[in-house]
Amino acid sequence: MNWLFSNFDMVVELTLNHVRLSIIPIIAGFVIAVPLGRLAATGRAARGVIITSTSLLYTIPSLPLFVILPAIIGTKVLSDTNLIVALSIYAVAIMVRAAADAFSSVSVDVKQASLAMGYSKWQQFWRVEFPLAGPVLLAGMRVVSVSTIALVSVGVLIGSENLGYLFFNGKQRGLLEEVVTGIVASLLIALVFDLVLVLLGRILLPWSRKDRTRRSADSETVSLTVTTGGAA
Amino acid sequence: MNLFVNAFLWIFDPANWTPGSQSPLPIQDRLGEHLLYTFIAVLIAAAIALPLGFYIGHTGKGRQFVISFTGAMRALPTIGVLVFLTMVLGYSLVGTTANFLGTMIALVLLAIPSILAGAYSGLESVDRQTIDASRASGMTEMQILTRVEIPLSLPLIIGGLRAGVLQVIATVTIASYVGLGGLGRIISSGIGLNDYDEILGGAILVTILALLVDGVFALIQRLTATPGVGGAVETGRTRLRRRASGPLATVGTPIHEGNGP
Numbered sequence: 001m002n003w004l005f006s007n008f009d010m011v012v013e014l015t016l017n018h019v020r021l022s023i024i025p026i027i028a029g030f031v032i033a034v035p036l037g038r039l040a041a042t043g044r045a046a047r048g049v050i051i052t053s054t055s056l057l058y059t060i061p062s063l064p065l066f067v068i069l070p071a072i073i074g075t076k077v078l079s080d081t082n083l084i085v086a087l088s089i090y091a092v093a094i095m096v097r098a099a100a101d102a103f104s105s106v107s108v109d110v111k112q113a114s115l116a117m118g119y120s121k122w123q124q125f126w127r128v129e130f131p132l133a134g135p136v137l138l139a140g141m142r143v144v145s146v147s148t149i150a151l152v153s154v155g156v157l158i159g160s161e162n163l164g165y166l167f168f169n170g171k172q173r174g175l176l177e178e179v180v181t182g183i184v185a186s187l188l189i190a191l192v193f194d195l196v197l198v199l200l201g202r203i204l205l206p207w208s209r210k211d212r213t214r215r216s217a218d219s220e221t222v223s224l225t226v227t228t229g230g231a232a
Numbered sequence: 233m234n235l236f237v238n239a240f241l242w243i244f245d246p247a248n249w250t251p252g253s254q255s256p257l258p259i260q261d262r263l264g265e266h267l268l269y270t271f272i273a274v275l276i277a278a279a280i281a282l283p284l285g286f287y288i289g290h291t292g293k294g295r296q297f298v299i300s301f302t303g304a305m306r307a308l309p310t311i312g313v314l315v316f317l318t319m320v321l322g323y324s325l326v327g328t329t330a331n332f333l334g335t336m337i338a339l340v341l342l343a344i345p346s347i348l349a350g351a352y353s354g355l356e357s358v359d360r361q362t363i364d365a366s367r368a369s370g371m372t373e374m375q376i377l378t379r380v381e382i383p384l385s386l387p388l389i390i391g392g393l394r395a396g397v398l399q400v401i402a403t404v405t406i407a408s409y410v411g412l413g414g415l416g417r418i419i420s421s422g423i424g425l426n427d428y429d430e431i432l433g434g435a436i437l438v439t440i441l442a443l444l445v446d447g448v449f450a451l452i453q454r455l456t457a458t459p460g461v462g463g464a465v466e467t468g469r470t471r472l473r474r475r476a477s478g479p480l481a482t483v484g485t486p487i488h489e490g491n492g493p
Contacts, residue, residue: 056443056446059398059442059443059446060439060442060443061398061401061402061405061438061439061442062402062406063402063405063406063416063419063435063438064405064419064434064435064436064438064439065435065439067419067423067431067432067435068432068435068436068439071235071236071239071428071432077431143306146303146306146307147306149307149309150306150307150308150309150310151309152309153309153310153311153312154309154310154311154406156311157311157406157420157423158423163309163312164309164311164312167309167311167312167314167315167316168311168315170315170319171315171318171319174319176316176319176320179312179315179316179319180316182309182312183308183309183312183313183316186307186308186309186312187307187308190307191307
C-alpha cells in the first residue's frame with residue numbers, strides 16, 4: 001500500500017477527472033436516447049432505422065473512433081471534448097435500444113385508457129409512458145454507466161488524464177500496485193454510480209419495488225439484449 | 233473531408249502493402265495478425281462459454297451467477313486487465329511470451345460473457361411447450377438440447393458470438409500498445425510519428441474490419457433462423473407479444489417453472 005499512500009493526491013485527482021469524463025456522456029446518452037427510443041417504439045420501420053444506425057456506431061472500436069472523430073467534428077484529438085463526444089455516442093447507442101424496449105413494454109391498453117381519459121399525447125408521454133418505461137430505462141442506464149466508466153480509461157491512449165494513466169505508468173515502472181489501484185478505483189466508481197442509479201430508481205420509481213419479479217425480468221432482458229456490440 | 237481523402241490515399245498506397253516494409257507495415261501482415269488473435273481468442277472463449285451457456289440455459293441453474301458475472305466483467309477496464317495480466321505473467325515468463333499470453337487471456341475473458349449470455353438466453357427463448365412436446369415424444373435431454381433447443385436458438389447463440397468477436401476486435405486494437413501486432417500498431421505508430429494520415433488510415437482499417445465482420449455475422453444470423461419460428465431474432469414487437477402471452481404458457485412448464493418468457 002506504500003505506493004498508494006505516497007501518491008494518494010494523484011490518484012484522487014485522476015479519479016475525479018475520471019468521474020467528470022464519465023458523467024457527461026452518461027447524462028447525454030440518456031437525454032438523447034430517450035426521444036430516439038420513443039420514436040423507435042412507434043413502428044417497425046422507425047425501429048429498424050434507428051436501432052440499426054446506432055448499433056453500427058457501436059460497432060466502431062473505441063480507439064479508432066477517438067481518432068476519427070476529430071476529422072469529422074473538428075475537435076483536437078487530445079481534447080477532452082473529443083473523448084466526451086465519442087463516449088456519448090456509445091452511451092446513446094446502448095441506451096437507444098434499451099429505451100426502445102422500455103417504451104415498447106408499456107401496455108397498449110394502458111396507453112389507450114389514458115387517451116380515453118382525455119390525456120393529450122404530451123401528457124400521455126410524461127405521465128404514463130415515461131414513468132411506466134422507468135424500470136427498463138433504469139436498467140439501460142446501469143449498463144451505460146458501467147460501460148462508460150470502463151471505456152474512459154481507453155482515452156489515456158489519446159492523452160486524456162484519467163485512471164487509465166495508472167495502467168501505463170504502472171506498466172512502464174513495473175509497479176503492479178499502481179495498475180491494481182487503477183482497476184480498483186475504476187471498479188469503485190462504477191459501483192458508486194450503480195448505487196446512485198439504483199437509489200434514484202427507488203426514489204423516482206417507488207411503485208416498481210412492489211412489483212419486484214417483473215422488474216428483475218425486465219432488467220435482465222435489457223442487460224442481455226444490450227450485449228450485442230463491441231466498443232471496448 | 234480532405235483528411236479522409238489523405239487517409240484513404242495512405243491505405244491504398246502500394247508502398248504500404250510492400251512485403252518486408254518497416255515495423256507497422258505492410259498492412260496485410262497487421263491485418264492477418266489482427267484476425268488471427270481474434271480467431272484464437274474467440275475459439276477458446278467459445279469452447280468454454282458455449283457448453284456452460286447450454287448447461288445453464290437447459291437446466292436453468294446458475295443464471296443469477298451469469299447475470300452478475302456479466303455485469304462485473306463489463307465494469308472492468310479492458311486495458312487495466314490487459315496490463316495487469318501481462319505484468320503478472322511477466323514475473324515468471326519472458327517478456328514477449330508474457331505479453332502474448334496475458335493479452336490472450338484478457339481477450340478470452342472479455343469474450344466469454346457475451347458468448348455465455350447469447351447461449352443461455354438463446355436456449356431460454358425457446359418456447360417451453362416445444363421443449364415439453366419433445367420430452368413427451370421420448371427425446372432424451374441430450375437430444376432435446378442438440379436437436380431442438382440449439383437449432384431453434386442458433387440466431388441468438390450466433391448473436392452472442394458476434395458481440396464477443398466485435399469486442400475482441402476492438403480490444404486487439406488496444407492490445408497493440410503492449411507490444412502485440414495487429415492494426416492498432418498502425419495507429420500507435422502514427423501517433424508516435426504525429427502522422428495523421430497513418431493514424432486515420434489505421435483507424436479506418438479497423439472500423440472497416442469491424443463493420444465487415446459484423447455484417448458477415450448478421451448474415452449468418454439471418455440464414456440460421458429457423459423458417460416459421462421467427463422468434464429468435466426478436467424485435468420489440470414479438471417480445472411484447474410473447475410477454476403478453478406469458479401467463480398462458482405456465483400451464484405446461486414443469487421444469488422451468490418461474491423462468492418467465
